[in-house]
Amino acid sequence: MVVAYVGLGANLGDALQTLRGAARALAGLPGVTAAAGSSVYRTAPVDAGGPDFLNAVVRLECTHDARTLFGQLREIEQRYGRERPYRNAPRTLDLDLLLWGDAVIAEPDLSVPHPRMHQRAFVLVPLSELDAAVRIPGHGTLSSLLAAVAAQDVERTADSLY
Template sequence: MIPAPVTGVWVGLGANLGEAEATLRAALLALAELPQTTLRRHSSLYRTAPIDAGGPDYLNAVAELHTALAPLALLDALQALELAHGRERPYRNAPRTLDLDVLLWGDRCIQHPRLSVPHPRLHERAFVLMPLAELVPDLFIPGVGLLRESLAGVAEQRIQRL
């Protein structure tokens, strides 16, 4: 049997309900335990104001995974982790106990009814760009350009590295 190719994937983590810091730390441990997946590194935690939503401030981070899982298989695993941490989806942008988003899948662009990669709004969100810039300041985002060029567009968004 030929092993599946391993791809670098960036995942965004966020939470603003319950014990958000403990939840994000537990989620990072859980990401490291996913089948055919290695947690390579993760950013610091960041405190951010909600965007297009109400509720308490979020804690956010990004993680770099190397995985042999297919995109939808990883998405299913991430959504199972969200559910295990009490994630509910009562309405768009509702406060959440855990949010895990596939941000980038190598240099691929993916358009599927369940998954769009690069994440369609990642270049508009300081809570994604700042943690990514911490780890890979020269990152190229397919279809968008250099990460550092997108940072100016989010300068007014409140974000604090913890």
């Protein structure tokens, strides 16, 4: 079994309901034996325009491989109407495979750890709720990375995923 972390984000439509629905879909995936979710956070878009994002992180225990989970994430995004008209476009749902155990994966369409997660408070803050001791391969401890993004504005909402 491998522990995977998935980042969830949305800034179009009913973003909170979308995140909650996606979290339930992730927990019910074949090959997922357990799931836990962070709180929901509001952040301004990074390198993009549009409304604020709602973001969260889910911890999954998986019995299959990273490629299978990656495909399942894309299917869930499609169910929620995800379109990719241009880089960093506003979106109904974004699911990013952040970590796959302590693996480093470098394939044309799949990079783990997620290539920019260590620079983004909207990923690191909810991740710290689920496992404050996690290490990001190639980047270090979560606590040192959180200190580096402390100036980024991340607002915890009163909402939870489950």
